[in-house]
Amino acid sequence: MMLLIGLVSGFVICKTITDQPKNIRVWAVEDTVKIPTGLQSYLESNHKNDCKSWRGTDTPTGVALFAVEKSVGDQYALMTYGCSDQLNPGTTIVAAKVNGKWIITQPVEYYSGKDKLPSCSQIDKYQISKNAEPKCVDSKGSTKENTN
Numbered sequence: 001m002m003l004l005i006g007l008v009s010g011f012v013i014c015k016t017i018t019d020q021p022k023n024i025r026v027w028a029v030e031d032t033v034k035i036p037t038g039l040q041s042y043l044e045s046n047h048k049n050d051c052k053s054w055r056g057t058d059t060p061t062g063v064a065l066f067a068v069e070k071s072v073g074d075q076y077a078l079m080t081y082g083c084s085d086q087l088n089p090g091t092t093i094v095a096a097k098v099n100g101k102w103i104i105t106q107p108v109e110y111y112s113g114k115d116k117l118p119s120c121s122q123i124d125k126y127q128i129s130k131n132a133e134p135k136c137v138d139s140k141g142s143t144k145e146n147t148n
Helices: 002-018 039-046 120-125
Strands: 024-028 064-072 076-083 086-098 101-104 135-137 143-145
Touching: 024 039, 039 064, 039 086, 039 101, 064 086, 120 135
Parallel strands: 024 064
Antiparallel strands: 064 076, 076 086, 086 101, 135 143
């Protein structure tokens, strides 16, 4: 009887420790970076179980990877992302909390194409703080200070 209780207890403890979503991994790239509150659970609950939405329809399915490089409070995170066994170096997406809800920006909309700076219209749309993105590019291609 004691053996049975021990086996069941061991199984429950092991299951609890390893019970993580198998299709997504989120981590901070260094100790000074904090994963904003609620971001990991948002990514886990809103992920589509593959990498197609992040890398296109001709990519393999598998584990989505999100490496948080920078965060500002619980409102903003800059992340490198990838699929299965590879991050896409230099390719970042931004998660922002707008009206209490997390959103993931689309890189082609968020970035202006000039010096890896975001578009001012996206900065305003997602209410990104100047602490997160000090500069942006306006519709005329000029670099401006973020006033948010």
